[in-house]
Amino acid sequence: MPAASVFLFFSAALCAGLLAHARRQRRDAFSRYFVGLMTASILYALGYGAELMAPDVQHIVWALRVQYLGIPFIALAWVGMAWAYLDSRGLPRPLQIVLGGVGVAVLLAFQSNDMHRLFYVSLDAVRVGGMSIALAVKGPLYWAHIAFLNLAIAFGVLLFFRAWRQSMRIYRAQSLCLLLGSAFPWLFHLVYLMGGSPYGIDLSPFGLAASGLFFGVAAFRHGILEILPIARDLVFDGISEGVIILDDARRVSDFNRAAVGFVRGLGPAAVGRPLDAIDGGGEVVAALQGAQSPSPDSGTGPLVAEMSGCDDGIERHYELRLSPLVDRDGVIQCQSLMLMDVTEKHQLLAQLHALATTDSLTGLYNRRQIEQEAVRLFLLAERGAMPLSIAVIDVDCFKAINDQQGHAAGDATLRRIAEVLKARLRASDVVGRIGGDEFVAVLPGTGAAAAGALMREVSARCRAECGASLSVGVAERHAGMACFEALAAEGDDLLYRAKQAGRDCVMVEGEGIHHSPQPELC
Structure with missing residues (x-):
C-alpha cells in the first residue's frame, strides 16, 4: 500500500473523529455545515487513497465515483460554515439553493460522464512510484466546476479572514485556526492546478488533511463547536x-x-x-x-x-x-x-419621590417635605444673616364648605387656593399643605412687612377667585431664634390671634391686624 494512501486513510479517520465529535454537540447551522465538510473530506480522502492503489482504469473510475459523492458539495459546506461562524443563523435560503443546486448538477454531470464526455473527455492511468496516477483530459464541465469551486473557497477564506480580523482577542486563536484550516487545502489545490505537484498527484485531499488538523485544534483546544456561535446568537445577540x-x-x-x-x-x-x-x-x-x-x-x-x-x-x-x-x-x-x-x-423613582414629598390633592409639598425644606432655608438664612419669614395660612369656615357643598367642593377649593399660592409665590419660596385646610409658606430673603403685604394680596385673590377667605399669621426669624420650630410656633400663635380677631385677616409680627374690606364670619 502506498504511503500516500496510508496518509489519506489516516486523514479520513481524523475527519471521521471530528464528524463524530460534532454530531455529539449541539445541532446548529455551523455544526451542520462542519459535519457536511467532514463527510465530503472523508469521501474525497478514501476515494483518492483507493485511486492511488487502483490496479487499472476501471478501479480508478470506481474510486472517482466515491470521491465525487463529496467533492461537488465542498463549496456549499465551506461557504456555509464560514457564513455560520459570522452569523449563526446560517446561509440565506437563496444562497443555499444556488450552492446546493450547483453541487447536485456537478454530481449528475460526473456520474453521467460516459454519456456525454463533457466532464472527462478521456481517462487513462500510469504507475509511478508504486502509485496509480490518473491521466485525464478534462472537459468544459470539469473546468466550470473547478472555477466555481475556487470562487466559493476563496469567498469562504475571505469570510474567515474577516472573522479573524473582527474577533476579540480571546477568540483570536479560534478564528485563526479556522482561517488556516480553510486556506491550506485551497493552496494545495492551486499548486496542483498549476502543475506543481510531484508525479501529477492531486494535492487537494492532502490539503484537507492539514485542514483537519487545524479544525481539530479549533474543536478540542478552542471549543469551536461549543462556544462562539451559540453564545453569540442566543446570549450576545439575544x-x-x-x-x-x-x-x-x-x-x-x-x-x-x-x-x-x-x-x-x-x-x-x-x-x-x-x-x-x-x-x-x-x-x-x-x-x-x-x-x-x-x-x-x-x-x-x-x-x-x-x-x-x-x-x-x-x-x-x-x-x-x-x-x-x-x-x-x-x-x-x-x-x-x-x-x-x-x-x-x-x-x-420620580413617582415615588412625588408620593413621598408632595400632597396628592394639591400638588404642593406635604408636611414632611415642607419641614425639611424649611429647616434647610432656616439654616441658610442664619448662616448668611438674611431675613426669613413664615406664613401660616388657614382657610376660614372650611368645615361649612364641606358640610354645605360637599367634600368634592371642599377639595376643589383647596386646589384653587394652592394654584393661587404657586402662581403668586417665587420659585425660591417653599409652600406646602400641612394638613386639612392649613398651608405654610416659607419665604427666604423676605422680611415680615413684605411677607405680610404678599399674603394680603394672596388673600384678596383667593377671596375673588376661590370664594374663600384666609386667616394668616406672618412671623420673621430673629437673630436669637434657635431653630425653625421656634419660628413655626410664632407663626402658629399669630394665626391663632388672627382667628380670634374675626378671621379673614393677616396678622403680622409687630404690626396691627389687617382685615379685608368686608370681613366674613362663619
Whole structure:
C-alpha cells in the first residue's frame, strides 16, 4: 500500500473523529455545515487513497465515483460554515439553493460522464512510484466546476479572514485556526492546478488533511463547536441591553443587535473605528469620562455612568456600564460596554419621590417635605444673616364648605387656593399643605412687612377667585431664634390671634391686624 494512501486513510479517520465529535454537540447551522465538510473530506480522502492503489482504469473510475459523492458539495459546506461562524443563523435560503443546486448538477454531470464526455473527455492511468496516477483530459464541465469551486473557497477564506480580523482577542486563536484550516487545502489545490505537484498527484485531499488538523485544534483546544456561535446568537445577540465590545484603544470590536438602537451610526462599518469617531459615540465617551467605579478600591471594577437624550420628543435615560473582560489568567483582553434604557426606572423613582414629598390633592409639598425644606432655608438664612419669614395660612369656615357643598367642593377649593399660592409665590419660596385646610409658606430673603403685604394680596385673590377667605399669621426669624420650630410656633400663635380677631385677616409680627374690606364670619 502506498504511503500516500496510508496518509489519506489516516486523514479520513481524523475527519471521521471530528464528524463524530460534532454530531455529539449541539445541532446548529455551523455544526451542520462542519459535519457536511467532514463527510465530503472523508469521501474525497478514501476515494483518492483507493485511486492511488487502483490496479487499472476501471478501479480508478470506481474510486472517482466515491470521491465525487463529496467533492461537488465542498463549496456549499465551506461557504456555509464560514457564513455560520459570522452569523449563526446560517446561509440565506437563496444562497443555499444556488450552492446546493450547483453541487447536485456537478454530481449528475460526473456520474453521467460516459454519456456525454463533457466532464472527462478521456481517462487513462500510469504507475509511478508504486502509485496509480490518473491521466485525464478534462472537459468544459470539469473546468466550470473547478472555477466555481475556487470562487466559493476563496469567498469562504475571505469570510474567515474577516472573522479573524473582527474577533476579540480571546477568540483570536479560534478564528485563526479556522482561517488556516480553510486556506491550506485551497493552496494545495492551486499548486496542483498549476502543475506543481510531484508525479501529477492531486494535492487537494492532502490539503484537507492539514485542514483537519487545524479544525481539530479549533474543536478540542478552542471549543469551536461549543462556544462562539451559540453564545453569540442566543446570549450576545439575544439580550435586550446593548453591548459593545471595545479593545484597549476603545475601538469597536463587536456589538450586538440591540446596541444599534442605543448609539447612532453603529453598524458594520464601525468595527475597527474608535467609539468617539462614530456619530453617536461621542456622547457615550463624554459620559464615560466622568464615570466612577462603584468599587473605588478595585482597579478592575466596572465604570458606571448615565446619559440622557430625546427619542421622538420623549426624554430617555440610559445607564452605561464599562467592564473589563479578563481571561483565566486575569489578563484584560477587552472591555464590554453595556447600555441599558433606565427611563422607566427614572419615571418610577420620580413617582415615588412625588408620593413621598408632595400632597396628592394639591400638588404642593406635604408636611414632611415642607419641614425639611424649611429647616434647610432656616439654616441658610442664619448662616448668611438674611431675613426669613413664615406664613401660616388657614382657610376660614372650611368645615361649612364641606358640610354645605360637599367634600368634592371642599377639595376643589383647596386646589384653587394652592394654584393661587404657586402662581403668586417665587420659585425660591417653599409652600406646602400641612394638613386639612392649613398651608405654610416659607419665604427666604423676605422680611415680615413684605411677607405680610404678599399674603394680603394672596388673600384678596383667593377671596375673588376661590370664594374663600384666609386667616394668616406672618412671623420673621430673629437673630436669637434657635431653630425653625421656634419660628413655626410664632407663626402658629399669630394665626391663632388672627382667628380670634374675626378671621379673614393677616396678622403680622409687630404690626396691627389687617382685615379685608368686608370681613366674613362663619
